[in-house]
Amino acid sequence: MLKITDLVKRYGSGEPVLKNLDLTVEGETVVSVIGSSGAGKSTLLRCINRLVEPTSGSIVLNGAELTKLRGRELRMARRRIGMVFQSFNLVDRLTVMENVMSGRLGYLSTWAAVSRRYPKEDIRRAFELMERVGIAHYADNRADGLSGGERQRVGVVRALMQQPEILLADEPTASLDPKTSEQIMQLLRDLAGELKLPVLINIHNVTEAKQYTDRIVGMRYGRIIFDDAPAALTEDAMEAIYSGSPAADRAGAGLKEAS
Template sequence: MLKITSLVKRYGAGDPVLKDLDLEVPGEEVVSVIGSSGAGKSTLLRCINRLVEPTSGKIFLNGTDFTSLGKRELRVGRRRIGMVFQSFNLVDRLTVMENVQSGRLGYISTWAALSRRYPKEDIRRAYELMERVGIAHYANKRADELSGGERQRVGVIRALMQQPEILLADEPTASLDPKTSEQIMTLLRDLARELKLPVIINIHNVNEAKEFSDRIVGMRYGRIIFDDLPDALTKDAMHEIYAGVPHEDRQMEGAAA
């Protein structure tokens, strides 16, 4: 379980980007975080894995206080948090297998990584996961030869190779066409069930959030102002989350952000 209490993130002397935020996410649950640009969605995800340092507050993952970890402990702790990025973050000149194996860098020696001598068990696991998402036949292809949807599948498998206890996805469908976006969201939802893995998705597309999530968290100005089932996301709730943002702009955000 992820438990966040009184989380604050401030840059410089300005207003906090996150304001005294509380959130709990149990296992197997897909939680979509929605809100207009600048609401604090990406900052929230980056605070969880401490790509951004929280100003104050606590972040617990299965009982471990991630905000108290030192540098060495944090390097080990980050193996427990998988991250899927909007821009895929693949190394184009490397093969799919090599990109997937980068998810194991926290577990193998530097020599093994540089020489690409991956443990047999890691190779077997990689093929299993790639087969699960339909990209095993691309194992030896360079990443820059793949489509956007295929590249994002590689990103998902790379994160799962960490054997994470939670999966964070920062706008994972923003660079994809509508059909491929639905496929990726379906994949994330199904993997959460199969692996008993909590998944938090920062997403602009409200329709996708409602269709593929167990729960929706709505943010505005660094605060959570909605936290409920997708069916509870009424027009009034949408207005509160997106007050001042025209409806058509919300849909454009979902297609392009």
């Protein structure tokens, strides 16, 4: 379970971009986070995996507080959090297999990592996952020869090789064509169920968010103003999430508070 309480993030001395967020995600729920550009969606995901430092508040993953960790403890915690990126973040000149195995780096000794001596069990698992997402026949191909959809499958497998306790995806389909995008959303949804993983997906495509996720969190200027089942995302709710200005928001407008 992921439990975020009173999370604040301020970059520099400006106004906070995350304003006292509370969010709990349990079990194999697939949650989409929607909201205008600048609402704070990426900042929220980056606070969870500590690519950015939260200013205050608490983020607890399966009982462990993530916000206070440093050094080795932080590295250990990070491997429990799988991350999938819009631009895939593969190493182009490496093979699919090498990219996938880089998901194990957090678990290997330095020697095993630099010499690429992966345990048999890791290799077996890699093939199992590559089979599952349909890229096993590309194992020895260079990553830069693959299509976008295939590259994102590599990104997903790499994240799963970490044996994560949660999967975070920041606009995982934004660089893909509509059909491929739907396939990747379906894959994330299926994997959440199969691996009993909670998945948090930042997404601009509201139609896909409604179709492929269990719950929608709507952010506006650093606040969560909607948090409900897709069916509850009415026109009014959409209006509240996507309209307005930071000034209006500071004046107290907000669906959650109003309801």
